[in-house]
Amino acid sequence: MKTKNIHIWKFIILLLLVLPVRPAQAQKNSPLSISEIHTLTETMVNYSPDSTLALLNLASHKIDLLKDKKLASAYRADNNLRMADYWVFEDIKKAKEYLSRSHDYYKSNVNNKRLAEIFCLKAQIIKLEGKVRIEAIEEALPYFDTALTYALLQDNPKTPAFIYYEKAITLQQAERWQESLENAFLDIQYAELSGDSLSMAMSYFLMGRIYNYFGFSDYSEPYIAKAISYGDGMFLLFSVIHSYANILLENGKTEHALENYQLALKICLEKGRLDRAKVIHTSIGQVHLREGNFKLAEEAFFAINELHKVEKSEFPNSLLFSAQMHHYWGDNIATLNSLKKLTENYSSTNFYASEIDIYKGVADLYFQLNLPEKSSLFYKKWGTLKDSLQTYSSRLQLGELEKMYFNERAKNQTITRKNEELKESRSTQATMGVLFITLIVIGVWVTYFIRMKGLKENQKLKFALKTKQLEQLMEVQETERQRIARELHDGIGQSLAALKLQLQFDEAPNAQQVTMERVNALCKEVRTLSHQMMPLVLRENGLKAAIEQLLKSSFTNPEIEADMVTHNVDLRLSEKTEVHLYRITQELISNILKHANATNVGVQLLLRDDTMILIVEDNGIGYVQEDKIEGIGISNIYSRVEALSGRMRIRSSKENGTCVHIAIPYSHQSNKKTA
Missing domain, CATH: 3.30.565.10 (Histidine kinase-like ATPase, C-terminal domain)
Known part of the structure; x- marks a missing residue:
């Protein structure tokens, strides 16, 4: 819960940060302009959301005073977009209203950067309204593609960087990790090209999560450590550090994990995020309880109870930790009450994939309370969900990190440090690139070998077919020759022999007439044979x-x-x-x-x-x-x-x-x- 005093102090701090960077003459002569407020809040929303809202309200008041209606419409569209960005995680209904007004303006006054942000925010809203279910994710993904189409038409590499980040996170939520990895590579390329510290923090955090999912913990830890370094000062830095601590704990680095839990807790308390502080206290207490440090676990439990006096929200892990502590103290009634509250208020559909092990913790407690039927029931639920769901990283942190997608923060660091980090990052990408290229070359070679083998087989078949056809053609020609020879021998040859004998021995008065008839018949037969070989009409x-x-x-x-x-x-x-x-x-x-x-x-x-x-x-x-x-x-x-x-x-x-x-x-x- 955010108190009024916290809002006031953040606004004062914001002004102290902003005013020194403006020229001394400007401080004397003019306040912040509308465009300066918009530029500032685009980044500031990730560092001080409450101060961002105050500045946007100030900009709205200034816009109302403008006499140039055309200029006022342009400023108001940008202000509505910044408002939508602020409200998307606070009040979806308000975010949709502001976003609709901004989109109406930019439909007719095209600005590729603003349209990219609008479609990315639309995708976020669809996911949040659908409670990040698979149907909502599938509906949201085309909006990211549209956002990228507009983002790639403009020159600023920061815009495609955080859209690729958002799309990659969404694909992870749909358990499409291979596609997420492809988008993460594009995200990190654009982020490093931009040189923007916030974009690089997001991209490094994303790569760390993906490497951790695929089991490359040696790569995962350095990436998230870089994300923490580049994200220094941002509002949701505690969420990145909390995720880093979870990964360290998974990799068996308990002491290092506890150090980062404490750092994340400190930032949460400084920023007044008491709900997240309760979650981190729970993580700390469960680590101590598992390690047998009961005194430290009790301190974490009492700290949660103190926070609960102000922040009433409860989470499954916190209720499980409460039940575990009451069981440790031997208060079985309080243990059963906490378990009852947990099982009644949180079903499997309320859990993130990473929280499915809560069912195992419930089953263990019921077993220790000598309630075998309930223990068996929750062991069965845990086993079923484990079989049907792959492990998710904490979606709670991701939900909060989504506030960073369309914003940037200008931060100066030494050139040497940036170059060293870029060199290390590019070396890792080069290694992965060489691996992919090697696989592609092998695939191309195998495809070429199979293709050439097939071509040789086809050539053999074609040659065999040509040979067969040639043999048949020769056979036809030979048959035709034999037929012509028979025609010449049996027909024309016999007629010529008979004509010869007649000329030699026939002395009849009509011999000449008979001879002419024989010659005419012979000519006709020769003409017929000639036409069969090559028709005259043809x-x-x-x-x-x-x-x-x-x-x-x-x-x-x-x-x-x-x-x-x-x-x-x-x-x-x-x-x-x-x-x-x-x-x-x-x-x-x-x-x-x-x-x-x-x-x-x-x-x-x-x-x-x-x-x-x-x-x-x-x-x-x-x-x-x-x-x-x-x-x-x-x-x-x-x-x-x-x-x-x-x-x-x-x-x-x-x-x-x-x-x-x-x-x-x-x-x-x-x-x-x-x-």
């Missing part, structure tokens, strides 16, 4: 005319209806492309005649953009994928398509027939039109 009139003639000659059966659709194919293609597409169409039509039992056949030849498309479809019996057997004909088609750098897709089913879709890249090298 060479002279192009692909479209050749395919039309192929359809007309292939589908003479009136029961089969065949049609062809073309679009934009008047230009001639290269000879290679036309021959391949003609042979592909010829092979597909041959397959339809042999296997499809179709009554409708359609061929489409289309030029779209830079792609020549050939579609051959029928309504035959088709085939299912499992029954597909790729013979020489289909393999030959694949080889021709690949030779043209094209793609082929076959869709077939027993109900809908077969559709072959072939796409070939088209080059505008020839503008010769077909006849």
Whole structure:
């Protein structure tokens, strides 16, 4: 509880601190201006909150007296933001009102630094209203991201430093420690870049907490010791020292921990924070009780009782300590009363994760009081919570430290000391950086090795496929040669032999006429064979005319209806492309005649953009994928398509027939039109 006298004395001390730094002439001629008050309170809120409120009320009075309405609106928006910063941990409703007014102004009068602070305060308010539950944290995190967007648009590194700090603390509260570590690294970089002592104190405290969580106590202690050094004089320094003492106690450094508990207690009493003084007295008393120093534990207990006459707030640890002391004195009734008060007023949802061990302390006392059923109940609760919750660091200290997020304090220190501390900090970061880089290099090497192995396997498969396709193509060519040889031998060869004999021995009157008929038949057969090898119409009139003639000659059966659709194919293609597409169409039509039992056949030849498309479809019996057997004909088609750098897709089913879709890249090298 803050008394009126404490407020007055703090305000007097503040003025004594401020006035000497102003020039002597200014002290005589003018009081603090509004902008000077705002600059001062932005930092002073972390050292003397009550004096900050008095100064802001003074600034508000000065703003009301301004005649320039535009200037007054700008000052009032800044004053509302400073008020929101003050009230956020005192009265959330007031903080929201002030923040809303400030935000309304900066929506139309953009100031990146102020908007960053506004969105960070919005995130704080959401967390506090949601009692730092996981749902509230998840809702608050996007506001930090928005705040960082504005903070990184301005030049002052202090602003992103304390937003990264706030976000990292919030992620810790959600048990997302890895993400918190990533934000902590960014926080410490911006804090050291700014050179601001308060920002550096916050960032060092944050890194100390994270290292302690991950079990690196050798790193944790120096960081928090630095935080205490840089934070000298700030209002919530006692909270940092209290956390430091808790870490020392966890690391088995009891005497050093007690020294820091006493230092934190001294600062609390000086600043009138009696509620926190009771908590620290409890920590001291429990340490002495555990060490068997009962006299010192009694002194801590009596000190808590004296403070309780003025400050009535109670905490779970204080009630447990009270029960432990009454049990030590043998007053079982008072012990049971303290335990009853503790268990009735504080459930697991009221405890922070770091206070879950309170249940174990309650269970131990019930066991010593020979109440096994209650002891078992609280042992079970303790075990259940231990299994379901990871250890949190003290959230109570974090809640109070949140007051520092948007404020700074100018403090001069010697360049040598700062350089030494920066060197030590950067050395630690460099070590961690080398470790991360090593892991990345190893990961990249393993990925590269796996990728190269896969590429080699793919190359082997492609080579095997090329070899198979070449063998099949050679087989097709050999078969074609044998067919031509048979045609020449059985057809043209036999006809020439018969013609020769006739010329030698036939002396009939009509011999010349018979010879002419034989010669005409022989010419026709040679022309037919020539057209099979390279159709004349393809060479002279192009692909479209050749395919039309192929359809007309292939589908003479009136029961089969065949049609062809073309679009934009008047230009001639290269000879290679036309021959391949003609042979592909010829092979597909041959397959339809042999296997499809179709009554409708359609061929489409289309030029779209830079792609020549050939579609051959029928309504035959088709085939299912499992029954597909790729013979020489289909393999030959694949080889021709690949030779043209094209793609082929076959869709077939027993109900809908077969559709072959072939796409070939088209080059505008020839503008010769077909006849």
